[in-house]
Amino acid sequence: MKEILEILAPVLGEELAKDVIAHRKGLKCPLTARGAKALLKQYEMTGNAVEAAEEHLNRGWQGFKAEWMQKGKSFRDERNPMPLKTSANYGPAEIVSPPEPETPEQRARKAEMARRLRETAAAMRTVQ
Numbered sequence: 001m002k003e004i005l006e007i008l009a010p011v012l013g014e015e016l017a018k019d020v021i022a023h024r025k026g027l028k029c030p031l032t033a034r035g036a037k038a039l040l041k042q043y044e045m046t047g048n049a050v051e052a053a054e055e056h057l058n059r060g061w062q063g064f065k066a067e068w069m070q071k072g073k074s075f076r077d078e079r080n081p082m083p084l085k086t087s088a089n090y091g092p093a094e095i096v097s098p099p100e101p102e103t104p105e106q107r108a109r110k111a112e113m114a115r116r117l118r119e120t121a122a123a124m125r126t127v128q
Helices: 002-012 014-026 033-045 049-059 066-070 104-127
Strands: none
Touching: 002 014, 002 033, 002 049, 014 049, 033 049, 033 066, 049 066
16 A cells, blocks of 8 residues: 555546545445556546546546546446436436416306316217
C-alpha cells in the first residue's frame, strides 16, 4: 500500500489517494503498483486528475478511462441503458401542462355518450 500511495499521492494528494486505494480494496480488487500507474495516467489524460479521481469514486467504478470524462453529459454506460434525464415512465423528460377544464358542451356530450352506452349494454343483455 505504501508503494501505491507514493505513486498516487504526489498528483492526487494523500487523502484522495488513500480514498482511491480504499475504494478499490472495498470492491475486492486492490490496486497494484502497475494498476496505480495506469490509473494515474488515465486521470492525468483528462486534464484534471483530482476531478477525474473524484468522479471515479463518486460513480463507484472499478476502473477509469479518460474518455469517460471527455464525453461529459452524453456518457452512457452500456450496462445501464437508461438516458440521463428520464421521467417517471422512463421516457424522455418533458413538461406536461394540466388538462384544460371541460366546457358544459363537452360534459353534456360525455353524459349523452354514457347514456347511449348503458342503453346498448342493457339491450344486449335482453337479447342474450
